[in-house]
Amino acid sequence: MPRVAPGQRKLRRVKCDETKPSCHACISTGRKCDGYTPNVEAPPDLPLSRPLSLEFLxxxxxxxxxxxxxxxxxxxxxxxxxxxxxxxxxxxxxxxxxxxxxxxxxxxxxxxxxxxxxxxxxxxxxxxxxxxxxxxxxxxxxxxxxxxxxxxxxxxxxxxxxxxxxxxxxxxxxxxxxxxxxxxxxxxxxxxxxxxxxxxxxxxxxxxxxxxxxxxxxxxxxxxxxxxxHRVTQMVSGENWETPDSEQQYVPKPETSAIFSTLSNVSASLVTQWQMSSYSITDTGNPPGRGVPAALDIDPWQKKSRSILARWSSAYDVYLNIRGDNLTNEKRKGTAGLRILKELGSVATMLTQPIVDDETSWDVFCPIFQNVVSLAEDIVELDSEVSAERSPFCINMAVVGPLFQIACRCRDPIIRRRAIAILRTCGRIEGTWNAFSASQVAQRILDIEETGLQNVRSCMDVPSWARISNASPVFDPLERKATLTYSQARTKHGLTRRTMVDVIEW
Missing domain, CATH: 1.20.190 (Delta-Endotoxin; domain 1)
Known part of the structure; x- marks a missing residue:
């Protein structure tokens, strides 16, 4: 039996010279380079543009x-x-x-x-x-x-x-x-x-x-x-925000795997299931991140989210036990970022709001906020060790959004100021979050709440009437300023609140 089909020539094997993206030895003789992962062919049902050479001429x-x-x-x-x-x-x-x-x-x-x-x-x-x-x-x-x-x-x-x-x-x-x-x-x-x-x-x-x-x-x-x-909805809110109606409009996917193979799988599983749980609870008003619903309405979301978080945490722990000793600095930052999501996710599932605009309900989470700030400091430190030339821009959230939320909701003066200090100095841009811009808004919120107060040593020293709620910043796309809308008590010790608007420039 012939080893080569009739009418075909057997090509002499040429050693790959490992030049990327395609080796010169193959290109010069018209061969297809087999030294690299083959490119995915363009979809056959689409009109193709003129193919671009891998050499990008x-x-x-x-x-x-x-x-x-x-x-x-x-x-x-x-x-x-x-x-x-x-x-x-x-x-x-x-x-x-x-x-x-x-x-x-x-x-x-x-x-x-x-x-x-x-x-x-x-x-x-x-x-x-x-x-x-x-x-x-x-x-x-x-x-x-x-x-x-x-x-x-x-x-x-x-x-x-x-x-x-x-x-x-x-x-x-x-x-x-x-x-x-x-x-x-x-x-x-x-x-x-x-x-x-x-x-x-x-x-x-x-x-x-x-x-x-x-x-x-x-x-x-x-x-x-x-x-x-997940990042954007922490920064802005809008009535016309489009979201998927349910998971049923996509290929059905199994629940959280017992073991993750990559850090990307870990992240995608948590964020996607977390978001989809918010979208699929249609009888609970606005899910977390789009406004806090009333206490009775939040229970269905909390119940489902606690189950998701528990399953994900178990699989995440298995991943760390298997791969934790061999993580690169990038992967260590990734695991720290996911721990931040896990910590803040646990806050969302435990938070109850028996009284509208009761900002004191956040005080019990100060230990969690402290852990998140420490994790953020670890990420920023690892970033500085990787390369002094590395740009602070990335599309994935790591520290900026969570630190801004903590700076707004944690009234412990030490934890709060640590969060603002990281935002002010880290120089990071994560998706639509600019750390320095966020620090300016967070500092203004701190100043508003602590104005007139003496010896703020703990969150208990910031009374309910002094705290603002529903803080919603809109960052100007062209100038260094933001418009902050928030609610605050009309009078000292007052129960009724009014909406305020403040323009912050830097």
Whole structure:
């Protein structure tokens, strides 16, 4: 029996010279390089753009921005969870989709400028980029997406969602948080409109196409948006925020695994199930993070969330027992970040609110708040040890959102000031959270509550009438200021409260 099929030649094996992304030995002879993980082919039911060479034969600026994104931006967007989405799948999508490619070029260019300026890059206050190359590619990415909708037929769901995430990252890096949130909302709206047909085992959308072979699966994209949504809804609130109606519109997934294989699995499991439990309780008013419902209404959510947290904690402990001794600094930061989520999650499941606006109900959680602040200090310290050149920008939440919540709700003067001090000095930007901006709002809340009080040595020294509630900051996308809306007692020792608005500038 012949070892080579008739009519075919046997290619001589060529040793891979390990040049990335494809070895020169293979390229020069027209061979397919087998030395690396094969690229995912573009979906057959979509009109393909001209394939992009792995060597990325564009202009010098394009090559520089693309490789910066590949080497610096993608790993940082993955953060300490090591998401394969950023470091492989989205890069592969850029080889075929012009909209994603131009978004990557814009983000890579802007991120390079961001690092060059030590994280202080700002758009000019005339609402224009300092980076013209980034602006041009950002505009081209949007135009390509719109063109595919109007001329080339319906674009794919995954392509639109990937672009929403990339656009949100762009706007976040240029400190335009309002626009970043708008892009996240657009993605969440698309997800809320996606339906899964169990009979055909296909996704459906009224306008967009669900590819049979998406670059990134709808389930993974849903988890990505859930993570971002988890951050955004701590910073803003809005009546028109789109959320998935239930888990049934996606492929049914099993409950929390008894053992996690990666830290990314640990994170995705907690955040996704936590968010979905909030969305699926339809008879409880607003879930935590979107306003605290009345005491009687919170019980169904608490019951379900306690069960989720208990199952997740058991699996998380098993993961640490197996891998805890071999964790890198990045993974150690990841585990610390997840412990922060676990601690604050336990607060949410235990919190009862028998009296409306009773801010003293937070006092019992001071030990937990202290643990969270210590974990945040560990993360910031590990960050400083990794590299002095590392940009403080990432899409995943670690410390900024939790520290801001503690600075607002913990009235212990020492814990509170430690939280604000970390925010003021760490220089981190996590998703739509800017640590320094958050510190300015937190400091104003502290000043409002402690004005006129003498010798504040513990949370008991801040009386109920002095405490503010329902604090809701809106950060200006163009200027260094925020508008803080909150409630406070009308008079000293008064029971009725009034809504106040304060503009904070720095």
């Amino acid at each position: 564009g202009t010098q600026s394009e090559r520089r921005s693309f490789y910066f994104f590949q080497q610096k931006t993608a790993p940082q967007l993955s953060s300490f969870f090591g998401d394969d989405v950023w470091e492989r799948l989205i890069l592969q999508a850029a080889l075929h989709e012009y909209s994603i490619r131009h978004a990557i070029l814009a983000l890579g260019s802007l991120h390079a400028k961001f690092e060059q300026d030590n994280g202080l890059i700002k758009q000019n206050y005339t609402n224009e980029y300092a980076d013209k190359f980034a602006l041009e590619n950002y505009g081209q990415a949007i135009n390509m997406l719109v063109t595919s909708l109007s001329e080339q037929g319906r674009p794919a769901i995954d392509v639109c969602l990937i672009c929403c995430i990339l656009f949100a990252c762009l706007e976040t890096m240029r400190s335009s948080y309002g626009s970043a949130i708008t892009h996240v909302q657009s993605g969440m709206k698309i997800l809320s409109e996606v339906k899964y047909d169990e009979k055909t085992r296909c996704y459906q959308h009224d306008v967009l196409v669900a590819s049979k072979l998406p670059y990134v699966s709808i389930e993974v994209l849903k988890e990505m948006f859930m993570r971002v949504d």
